[in-house]
Amino acid sequence: xxxxxxxxxxGNTPMVKLNKxxxxxxxxxxxxIETTNPGNSIKDRMALKMIEDAEKSGKLKPGGTIIxxxxxxxxxxxxxxxVIKGYKCxxxxxxxxxxxxxxxxxxxxxxxxxxxxxxxxEDPRSYYSVSSRLEREVPNSWKPNQYxxxxxxxxxxxxxxxxxxxxxxxxxxxxxxxxxxGGTISGTAKFLKEKNPAIQVLGIDTYGSVFKKYxxxxxxxxxxxxxxITEGIGEDFLPKNVDFSLIDHFEKxxxxxxxxxxxxxxxxxxxxxxxxTGSAVAGVLQMKDRFKEGDVVVIIFPDHGSRxxxxxxxxxxxxxxxxxxxxxxxxxxxxxxxxxxxxxTIDCEKSVLExxxxxxxxxxxxxxxxxxxxxxxxITESDILNSLIENPSIKSQPxxxxxxxxxxxxxxNTSIDKISAMIxxxxxxxxxxxxxxxxxxxxxxxxxxxxx
Numbered sequence: 001x002x003x004x005x006x007x008x009x010x011g012n013t014p015m016v017k018l019n020k021x022x023x024x025x026x027x028x029x030x031x032x033i034e035t036t037n038p039g040n041s042i043k044d045r046m047a048l049k050m051i052e053d054a055e056k057s058g059k060l061k062p063g064g065t066i067i068x069x070x071x072x073x074x075x076x077x078x079x080x081x082x083v084i085k086g087y088k089c090x091x092x093x094x095x096x097x098x099x100x101x102x103x104x105x106x107x108x109x110x111x112x113x114x115x116x117x118x119x120x121x122e123d124p125r126s127y128y129s130v131s132s133r134l135e136r137e138v139p140n141s142w143k144p145n146q147y148x149x150x151x152x153x154x155x156x157x158x159x160x161x162x163x164x165x166x167x168x169x170x171x172x173x174x175x176x177x178x179x180x181x182g183g184t185i186s187g188t189a190k191f192l193k194e195k196n197p198a199i200q201v202l203g204i205d206t207y208g209s210v211f212k213k214y215x216x217x218x219x220x221x222x223x224x225x226x227x228x229i230t231e232g233i234g235e236d237f238l239p240k241n242v243d244f245s246l247i248d249h250f251e252k253x254x255x256x257x258x259x260x261x262x263x264x265x266x267x268x269x270x271x272x273x274x275x276x277t278g279s280a281v282a283g284v285l286q287m288k289d290r291f292k293e294g295d296v297v298v299i300i301f302p303d304h305g306s307r308x309x310x311x312x313x314x315x316x317x318x319x320x321x322x323x324x325x326x327x328x329x330x331x332x333x334x335x336x337x338x339x340x341x342x343x344x345t346i347d348c349e350k351s352v353l354e355x356x357x358x359x360x361x362x363x364x365x366x367x368x369x370x371x372x373x374x375x376x377x378x379i380t381e382s383d384i385l386n387s388l389i390e391n392p393s394i395k396s397q398p399x400x401x402x403x404x405x406x407x408x409x410x411x412x413n414t415s416i417d418k419i420s421a422m423i424x425x426x427x428x429x430x431x432x433x434x435x436x437x438x439x440x441x442x443x444x445x446x447x448x449x450x451x452x
Contacts (some may be wrong), residue, residue, distance in 0.1 A: 007037050008368065010038060011163065011396055012341075013032060013033055013163070017030055018269055018281075021281055024298070025131060026293045028298070030298045032163075032167075035272070039076035039077045040303060041236045041274075043076065043186055047144075049151045053154075063140065065087065065089070065090060065138050066089045067143045067251070068088075068143060069093070069127040069130070070092075072104065073101075073303050076104060079105055080324050082110075083109065090110070093112060096117040101307050111375075113127075123363045152240050153187040156187025156188045170339075173198075175192060175298050177299075178280050186241055186247075202250075202283070202290075203249070205233065205252045206253060208228035209234025209236065209268060210238070211250050215249075215345040230255050231308075257278075258276075259312045263313065265281060274305055274307055276302055277278065316415070329449060330412065330435070331416075335432065342437075344364065345371070345438075348376060352398075352402060355399050366378055368431065378404055378406050383403075407431045411432065416449070420443075429443075
């Protein structure tokens with residue numbers, strides 16, 4: 001049996017038991033794997049539903065342009081449907097989203113406009129505002145508005161909820177979903193609670209988002225809003241698709257816990273999932289006291305890890321944000337293993353002859369150059385030699401005349417791999433600030449640290 005087109009493969013996604021990451025939880029924990037949809041995310045469901053409903057209502061006409069603000073996954077679902085149905089797509093997104101998401105959208109012929117993250121939704125530069133402006137300006141265009149378009153919720157009421165009910169044979173006791181637009185949790189919860197009102201619906205939120213406090217107090221607290229890294233969940237406003245009456249509890253998860261758990265899922269369960277999945281599983285572990293023997297907890301795994309290769313699955317990205325306890329050797333380890341010697345610097349007003357004498361007497365090959373105590377450049381044996389060959393009288397001139405670009409600075413957590421890659425014929429060392437002092441790391445220091 002075959003399908004007439006790729007859109008017919010949306011839905012009927014598998015359910016998989018989690019074993020290792022949830023070993024401390026007494027309940028059975030199941031993952032609803034939405035990455036098997038053609039766009040590798042749960043958003044394919046609601047994207048197609050929004051388009052079909054807009055076609056029926058006449059809002060989307062043949063040959064039209066779909067314009068939407070999206071973090072990538074909804075755009076992917078819309079773009080795939082647009083290819084089959086003959087529509088153009090223009091998407092606006094934020095600069096915090098991964099480059100892989102934008103590249104994927106462009107692969108389907110969509111135009112992508114990247115907007116700043118750290119602005120209010122009402123700001124004309126926000127990705128919400130830009131998409132609304134384009135809808136007004138582009139002829140024969142339609143904006144799905146996934147946040148307030150209730151076709152989003154309807155898709156999950158009609159598909160995701162019934163699938164989970166059947167796959168668990170009605171035994172589900174808890175549903176766990178990351179909350180962004182709100183369509184997934186609200187539609188799925190509505191169906192499941194109609195089947196069994198005792199089912200607990202647990203929403204995953206992130207720090208910097210307003211959902212949890214609003215649910216608990218009814219207050220939309222603007223002071224809670226700040227930029228966060230976790231993708232796909234949380235908001236700084238209240239989408240119409242978030243039905244708070246259907247959500248029993250919100251659990252907030254930090255960016256760090258979400259990012260590290262995203263990787264753990266791949267390494268311990270063999271499931272290559274996205275950032276909001278890591279957040280959901282970390283949230284379940286935080287809430288483990290809510291679950292007892294015999295409970296059946298279903299976590300929705302919304303999208304695929306390939307969208308996050310430059311982020312959560314990249315060690316340097318994690319390290320730069322202080323999320324990774326580096327098992328590899330770092331600048332800190334290299335400095336700890338160095339012989340305790342003070343770095344030699346030379347002021348830029350000193351003469352070239354003084355620099356030559358310093359290099360000779362200390363048997364070193366390079367010196368960082370300072371101005372009023374700040375490193376502004378460097379001078380090396382080869383710099384001096386080349387200058388003397390060109391002009392022997394330069395010996396009496398200040399070294400600032402032949403100073404070259406400074407050695408690059410790294411921080412204490414920079415990996416030995418990255419430091420090694422930075423040291424070459426142009427940069428024979430790197431500098432690092434440690435305890436208020438500047439230290440220098442050379443190739444010799446790296447070799448000494450590795451072999452020591």
